[in-house]
Amino acid sequence: MNTQASRQSVPATRAIADTLVDLIEREAREGDLLPGHFVGTKKELLERFGVAPATLGEAIRVLRNRGVITVKPGPGGGIFLAAQSPITRLGHSLIQLEATDASVEDCLGITDSLDQEVVRDAVRYRTAQDAADLAAMLVELERVWGDTDLAQPLNWRLHKRIAEITPNRILSIVYTNVVDYILTHLDGVPNAPGFSSTSEDRLDVHRRLVQGIVDQDLDTALDAVRDHRTVLSRK
Incomplete structure (x- = not known):
């Protein structure tokens, strides 16, 4: 057996399967x-797409896991589109977003609109571990604040960690996926005249935000949320 050829065929098969899934x-x-x-049927799809059985099998596995299709065995069986829940469709839509589909400003419009509820829940439901994690992240953020390349990803991870506290799963999922989109596809810095991602004002906002959550001081936390949005809009 040619081990090298076998290793090379695995990613190639997966790449073709991913293309088939997208199609x-x-x-x-x-x-x-x-x-x-x-x-x-599997036979019809093999003939239609001209792929290997293993490739089709991988595509079917992915589509089933995503809830896109169901597979019915026996006479009259085959592959059918499944009934997807709205949450499932939302998740798939987020997965399919490309780098050119949204700007950091688009994403900020979403996170800004959700920040108040995210932070309100963080103040109410944070655990001792949550508080310790946020305090540690703030210390690291302060250390690298002057370096945009280091500070901005950590800044977004801080906001993501805050959103993970809420027991409202749909709120957490939407918020954290938007942050993941920013971290994966965008540089995280809004294109606004005069905006400085490393200003002392913005660092102070994040200090007060974390302190409000750690102390479970809702007024302080919500004031920081309002200033976070205000700092962005006035730059």
């Missing part, structure tokens, strides 16, 4: 196809 999802979305729509 089937796009056809379902753009064709406004309803749950129960017959996608085809």
